[in-house]
Amino acid sequence: MVSRVLVLPMMFVHFFSWAQDFKVEYEKNEDFSHYKSFQFGEGEIMTPKDLRQVPDTTMHKWVRDAIMEELTKKGLQRVDSAGDLTVSYIAGSQTRSDAGNVGPLGLTPGGTSSQTYIHDYRQGSIVIDLNDTKNNKLVWRISSSTSTGTADAERSIDRIVGQGFKKFSIQPKKVKRKK
Numbered sequence: 001m002v003s004r005v006l007v008l009p010m011m012f013v014h015f016f017s018w019a020q021d022f023k024v025e026y027e028k029n030e031d032f033s034h035y036k037s038f039q040f041g042e043g044e045i046m047t048p049k050d051l052r053q054v055p056d057t058t059m060h061k062w063v064r065d066a067i068m069e070e071l072t073k074k075g076l077q078r079v080d081s082a083g084d085l086t087v088s089y090i091a092g093s094q095t096r097s098d099a100g101n102v103g104p105l106g107l108t109p110g111g112t113s114s115q116t117y118i119h120d121y122r123q124g125s126i127v128i129d130l131n132d133t134k135n136n137k138l139v140w141r142i143s144s145s146t147s148t149g150t151a152d153a154e155r156s157i158d159r160i161v162g163q164g165f166k167k168f169s170i171q172p173k174k175v176k177r178k179k
Contacts, residue, residue: 020144020145020147021143021144021145021146022143022144022160022163022164023141023142023143023144023165024140024141024142024167025140025141025143026139026140026167026168030139031172032139032168032170033126033170033171033172034084034127035076035084035085035132035170036076036077036078036084036170037077037078037079037082037085038071038076038078038079038081038083038084038085038086038087038130038139038165039078039079039080039081039082039083039085039086039087039133040064040067040078040086040087041086041087041088041131042090043060043063043088043089043090043091044089044090044091044092044132045059045060045091045092046090046091046092046094046106046125047059047092047093047094048094049050051093051094051095051122053164054153057135059092059139059153061158062157062158063089063091063126063128063161066157066158066160066161066162067087067089067128067161069158069161070161070162070164070165070168071087071168072166074165074168074170075170075171076170083133084131084132084133084134085128085130085131085132085139086130086131086133087128087129088128088129088131088141088150089126089127089128089129090125090126090127090166091124091125091127092094092124092125092159093122093123093124093125094122094123094125095121095122095123096120096121096122096123097118097119097120097121098117098118098119099116099117099118099119100116100117100119101116112174115119121147122147123145123146123147124145124146124147124153124156125143125144125145125146126142126143126144126157126160127142127143127144128141128142128143128161128164129141140165140168142160142161142165144160144164146160154157
């Protein structure tokens with residue numbers, strides 16, 4: 001009984017520690033004020049065909065709608081061609097397994113038995129790139145991996161895209177004046 005009381009909280013801590021990996025990369029001193037429009041480039045769904053629970057068209061729609069909403073809120077206009085920025089993305093999920101040794105919790109001192117666990121889950125990943133169309137230079141990248149299920153996929157995409165573009169601004173940088 002004692003071992004179960006200690007093992008379950010340890011497992012919860014481990015499971016939730018890998019729940020999401022999120023990163024935004026951009027040049028901190030870059031002035032994005034000259035960008036006025038964006039276009040969509042390539043989008044790819046990387047989920048193996050036999051594991052797809054949502055049609056590709058639905059997944060593309062979720063990703064594109066979330067990106068379009070965030071970038072238009074920031075003041076950019078979507079165009080079909082000749083945009084200042086080109087948006088590309090890769091999204092999908094893979095089956096993963098975690099296994100670990102919980103340790104000899106609750107056993108008598110000197111015991112050699114240990115408790116192990118195996119946790120199978122689906123890991124969703126998305127990478128979104130904004131490239132300067134003229135010089136094909138990467139100006140903004142969002143990458144995220146999460147253990148969310150398909151039922152939460154659309155909401156997760158919205159949250160990740162919103163969080164990823166939170167600091168993106170096409171307003172001119174304010175120049176700090178020295179006194």
